[in-house]
Amino acid sequence: MKLIPIPVECYAGAKAGETPRRFIWQGRTVEVGEVLDRWYRIESKPEWLRADYFKVRTLEDCEFPLKHDLGSDDWYLEQP
Numbered sequence: 001m002k003l004i005p006i007p008v009e010c011y012a013g014a015k016a017g018e019t020p021r022r023f024i025w026q027g028r029t030v031e032v033g034e035v036l037d038r039w040y041r042i043e044s045k046p047e048w049l050r051a052d053y054f055k056v057r058t059l060e061d062c063e064f065p066l067k068h069d070l071g072s073d074d075w076y077l078e079q080p
Helices: none
Strands: 002-005 008-011 019-025 028-041 051-058 063-069 074-079
Touching (some): 019 063
16 A cells, blocks of 8 residues: 555544545645545554544545544555
8 A cells, every 4th residue: 555645624623634625636626525434543552653544535426545644644645
């Protein structure tokens, strides 16, 4: 799996950067229409970084897996 750094704009609810709303991919803004799934990685092992993961569907009906590294506040698009 390859992680590609991307800029993400989020809805901020109770905590900052809570849910992705749009991101930049290949030079264009991609609008998130729906969050299909969300899961977490907690610090159960020191070598595993804390992260939130999202599977999103865009307004253009494409699906993307996104990773939010909670330690660095960086976002990534995951490619197989």
